Amino acid sequence: MARKWKIAIGILAVAVLIGLISLRSLHRRMVRLAETQAAEERARHEVLAAPISTPTDVTAKAKIFWAAGPDQIAPVEIELPLSADPVQRSRQLLHALIVSPPTPGQRTIPADTELLAFYILPDGTAVADFSDALSTETPSGILSEEMAVNSIAGTLASNVPGLRRLKILIHGQEVETLAGNVDLTGFFDLNSAPQQASAAAR
């Protein structure tokens, strides 16, 4: 065999050896990179989704419904600057629900979710328009989807007087289900929302 072939094979063998040795560290680096990206995404979301402040803000206690275990939600009382205007107040509450769960395990709404629009009709119907992330990142399942919807409904019902029912839109559109199970074509009754939230806790 020619000398140059021997050298080439030798180099290749060394390279394969180095490659095999470095496989584990490469894998570790890839995992670390993925974690860093997720953390950056969360930080970006928190910066972009700045808190809503209005001239009528008064710091008050609000009941926010977060997960209280793997299969129930419960109200947590926190202090928030809340507007006198019901639309702005609702936006502040939903913002807190999305951004400020006390622990990651208490989250009911995906971190990437944004409240795109919120308005209240004269009959007391609240319309909340969320970004696609609410639909695409909520884990599929009746229980998980119910917990997400009930946390929104319970939070609004407990803190915004005069609301009667809730319509959830995704990116401005009515969608059939939240994540494959819970029907979003109808309205959620806010008069019984806290009771519904308790029902999810059973």
Add this chain to the structure above:
Amino acid sequence: MSRRCENAMHSQTSIFHHDGSRPSGARCGVSAILLAVRNLLRVLALAAGASAFLASQAVGQEAPPVEPAPQQAPAPAPSPSGPVIVLDPAHGGTDTGARGEGGMVEKDIVLQIARTVRAELDRQGFRVLMTRNDDSNLSYDDRAAVANAYRDAIFISLHVSSTGTVGTVRAYYDQFDTPIPPGVVTASAQPKSPQTAGLTAWEDAQRPYAGASHRLADLVQIEVAERFSGSPDTSAGAAVRALRSVAAPAIAIELSSVAAPNLNSLTGSAAPLAGAIERAIAASRASSSGAR
């Protein structure tokens, strides 16, 4: 390192050379070897990534394979009677439903469970149908149509959740929203009238059966609470889309969850679940015949 040689090395990051040049000369020899080593490492890294991906796919394939439909067990009961029980394994096809980290997929698990429940109920003399017995993805209305074709049917949609305490089971009945006063919301959000010129709207077909569904869900929940420790004592109302178009008593049963340690712990629930369904249906029939 010569500028030309450097250019050539940089250009290796792209498919094409920026200037069409090739590295040349003895000074490029060492660089060329280093380049070859670097590229080889890249190939190895790619190969490692690909093998990790293939490994994860292999884990995914450990999820219950869609087996051929089991042969129907001979029913000891003389002849099937009573309501037609329509078992609906949720999701299917591209709609996987809940996905576990270990590769478990809801659509496959519920199909396996439904087949076992069907076999058990067949043995008890019930007439049982399934909305799907393969990996097809039927629409909600197509699933409902299977039950709506019979005068006396019971529709049971089977699910596995993403969350919840592992090993628990919940029964749901459809909870309708309250009607919206006309003229205050947009056309798309108008209330759906249950009756249109004497006909029931397809999307409101479940409304007349709300009471019966609620009772059945409660009976099933009582039975599953005895068999699956930690399960709630009462059923829950939820806006479950799969139930809305069913013109018959209809419930959804959801097992927790795809986070279970292994597949057997979920598929093993099928037999006790079938027992719970059987007893609940029998109790429901007894109470309705007693009420007459």
